[in-house]
Amino acid sequence: MRLSTLPLLLLMGLFFVIPLIMTALLSFQGTQYYRLVWTWDLKVWTDVFSQVHYWTIMWRTLVMALICTLLCTVLAIPIAYGMLHRLSRWSDHITLLMVFAFLTDAVLKTFGWVLFLDRSGVLNGTLEAIGFPAASVNVLFTPNATMIGMVYNLLPYTIFTVALSMARIDGDLVLAARDAGASRLRAFVEVTLPLAKPGIWAGAVLVFVLSLGVFLEPKVMGGGTSPLAAELIRQSFETRVNWPLGAALTLVLIVIGAAALTVFGAVALWQARRVAND
Amino acid sequence: MTKSKGIPMFSPNRRTFLQGMGAAGLAGAGLMPRSAQAATSMKFMCWEGYDSPDIIKPFEEANDVSISIDLITDSPGGFAKLAAGAWRDFDVVATDSPWVQRMGPAGIGEFLDDAEFADVYDSFYPQFRAPFEPLNFEGKTTGLPTRWGWVGPTVNTKYDKLESWRSYAPCFDPAYKDKICVLDWGDWPIMPMALYAGIDPYKELDDAELNEIRLVLRALFKNTRAIVGDLSVAQKGLMDGSFRTLIGGGTYCTSALRKDGQKEIMSIVPEPKDGLKQGIIWMEAGGIVKDPVDDAKAKALLRDLTSPEVAVKLAWTEATCNLVPSQKAEALFTDEQKDVLQMDYMWEAWDKSHFHNVAPNIDQMLEIWSQELAAAR
Numbered sequence: 001m002r003l004s005t006l007p008l009l010l011l012m013g014l015f016f017v018i019p020l021i022m023t024a025l026l027s028f029q030g031t032q033y034y035r036l037v038w039t040w041d042l043k044v045w046t047d048v049f050s051q052v053h054y055w056t057i058m059w060r061t062l063v064m065a066l067i068c069t070l071l072c073t074v075l076a077i078p079i080a081y082g083m084l085h086r087l088s089r090w091s092d093h094i095t096l097l098m099v100f101a102f103l104t105d106a107v108l109k110t111f112g113w114v115l116f117l118d119r120s121g122v123l124n125g126t127l128e129a130i131g132f133p134a135a136s137v138n139v140l141f142t143p144n145a146t147m148i149g150m151v152y153n154l155l156p157y158t159i160f161t162v163a164l165s166m167a168r169i170d171g172d173l174v175l176a177a178r179d180a181g182a183s184r185l186r187a188f189v190e191v192t193l194p195l196a197k198p199g200i201w202a203g204a205v206l207v208f209v210l211s212l213g214v215f216l217e218p219k220v221m222g223g224g225t226s227p228l229a230a231e232l233i234r235q236s237f238e239t240r241v242n243w244p245l246g247a248a249l250t251l252v253l254i255v256i257g258a259a260a261l262t263v264f265g266a267v268a269l270w271q272a273r274r275v276a277n278d
Numbered sequence: 279m280t281k282s283k284g285i286p287m288f289s290p291n292r293r294t295f296l297q298g299m300g301a302a303g304l305a306g307a308g309l310m311p312r313s314a315q316a317a318t319s320m321k322f323m324c325w326e327g328y329d330s331p332d333i334i335k336p337f338e339e340a341n342d343v344s345i346s347i348d349l350i351t352d353s354p355g356g357f358a359k360l361a362a363g364a365w366r367d368f369d370v371v372a373t374d375s376p377w378v379q380r381m382g383p384a385g386i387g388e389f390l391d392d393a394e395f396a397d398v399y400d401s402f403y404p405q406f407r408a409p410f411e412p413l414n415f416e417g418k419t420t421g422l423p424t425r426w427g428w429v430g431p432t433v434n435t436k437y438d439k440l441e442s443w444r445s446y447a448p449c450f451d452p453a454y455k456d457k458i459c460v461l462d463w464g465d466w467p468i469m470p471m472a473l474y475a476g477i478d479p480y481k482e483l484d485d486a487e488l489n490e491i492r493l494v495l496r497a498l499f500k501n502t503r504a505i506v507g508d509l510s511v512a513q514k515g516l517m518d519g520s521f522r523t524l525i526g527g528g529t530y531c532t533s534a535l536r537k538d539g540q541k542e543i544m545s546i547v548p549e550p551k552d553g554l555k556q557g558i559i560w561m562e563a564g565g566i567v568k569d570p571v572d573d574a575k576a577k578a579l580l581r582d583l584t585s586p587e588v589a590v591k592l593a594w595t596e597a598t599c600n601l602v603p604s605q606k607a608e609a610l611f612t613d614e615q616k617d618v619l620q621m622d623y624m625w626e627a628w629d630k631s632h633f634h635n636v637a638p639n640i641d642q643m644l645e646i647w648s649q650e651l652a653a654a655r
Binding site: 034035051052060114119120220223224226232237240241242243 | 505506649
């Protein structure tokens with residue numbers, strides 16, 4: 001181990017490993033009259049594994065995170081490609097606009113969506129003005145609205161990573177494919193897309209991890225009727241003042257996230273090996 | 279756990295650090311007596327509104343003290359923070375009354391001598407005078423009431439009749455499907471539903487009663503459009519008619535809208551059902567945290583918060599407007615303010631309500647809430 005890795009190890013130890021160990025230790029304690037009691041037992045874990053609703057919420061969180069990751073990736077690829085190749089003149093301006101959107105507080109953006117999607121909001125008002133029935137779009141306070149919010153807030157992460165990856169592709173390779181008779185679509189599918197894979201994977205992993213912890217979108221846009229894991233954890237810590245339960249649920253979420261990332265990684269590795277063998 | 283007055287050995291914090299410094303360093307050098315250090319700053323844990331400069335600044339100037347504020351966003355969380363050890367850092371707390379009452383048995387609050395505050399009690403409405411049971415623990419007073427209101431359906435009379443909400447029945451009426459908003463504020467929405475189910479949630483409940491609460495919550499969620507934690511979303515829906523009522527709210531939700539001129543929005547208390555009162559009175563109270571730096575100034579702050587002049591300011595803040603226990607303050611309110619606060623209705627609401635307390639089965643009820651919500655959609 002090199003000495004140069006010591007600061008990183010120290011940082012990781014102080015701000016990741018030790019808090020994680022403390023969280024794990026907390027999950028073996030109990031609460032009495034809203035106070036932490038050092039019991040060192042498995043009661044909380046027994047609760048976690050015997051209550052179906054915790055797993056319902058965890059499962060819902062995992063599914064929402066996977067859908068969000070898929071949507072962000074699918075949307076980011078053409079947007080990033082378009083920015084670099086079709087709107088290259090405006091690429092800097094688009095990037096700047098995205099950075100502005102990125103820097104705007106998520107709370108403001110999410111509440112903006114409420115005003116836009118509301119039954120009496122901008123969208124329905126516009127539709128009504130052009131002849132549609134009143135409140136024809138009734139999406140606010142549904143899981144679909146949660147998904148819109150999640151994709152909107154997380155999409156820039158995938159666009160940036162995919163765009164960065166695509167920008168590093170040698171343009172001569174695409175030109176060579178075109179010279180060899182490949183259509184624009186075929187050159188994109190067989191040259192650009194495989195070479196952009198590292199950026200696509202990185203963006204997908206980033207969005208997946210972030211979407212496991214979304215709190216604002218299900219609460220504000222989803223109307224709180226389909227809570228996700230972060231809300232469950234907040235309720236355990238804050239409303240129920242049951243810190244051991246909150247700690248246990250946090251660990252469950254971390255394990256689910258890590259397991260999903262391991263599967264992601266294994267698939268990516270398998271694919272890379274398959275391509276190498278071909 | 280006992281608290282050391284000397285140099286801290288195991289749990290350094292702001293106050294013990296200052297005390298330790300005073301004892302070991304500054305006092306040793308003869309630069310600053312500890313009492314002078316102690317008298318210059320106080321730490322106040324409170325809800326929004328208590329931190330208003332109109333309230334804090336005059337007190338600071340009059341008492342030559344600097345107050346640092348720690349705003350709480352939920353009462354159980356505030357209590358848990360104090361109980362976890364932060365009580366060593368705080369002097370005064372203003373939170374929901376059950377949590378001030380609990381500071382006594384938890385050993386993190388100072389008891390008050392009612393006789394010492396006799397003049398304060400004299401300025402209160404008779405309902406709040408000593409001995410005031412909701413803030414008593416084993417006959418000892420844990421705090422002084424500061425603000426109050428009621429929990430009941432909130433209605434925009436532009437879109438619905440007030441009479442429809444003399445009961446919580448519309449919450450379960452298919453005609454109101456997707457028109458109900460529930461406030462996700464811990465136990466607040468659960469208690470009214472338990473009362474509607476004919477169960478007093480403030481007593482020890484058996485499995486059958488808990489199951490009744492489960493069924494009533496399940497039915498409520500079927501009609502609910504949104505469960506919101508943010509007051510502004512709830513208020514917006516109430517104003518534009520997309521929500522016919524807010525469950526778990528009450529005067530705390532409507533007063534700010536009424537202050538802005540929307541007098542058609544009101545909070546009422548349902549009529550008793552089968553002899554069981556359906557309303558809930560909530561109350562905030564001020565208490566002194568155990569071993570304050572300066573006991574006299576902590577008491578002075580409590581006295582200040584309950585004085586008629588400050589009570590009016592506390593009733594009328596940017597965020598919310600609420601009733602106060604001070605009867606003498608009533609004369610200081612304008613007619614407009616009295617109207618906003620629905621003061622003509624307050625004793626009717628009081629008579630039809632239970633006093634909010636920490637329910638013995640609250641954790642089970644919150645778990646049922648969580649289970650039913652997970653299964654709702």
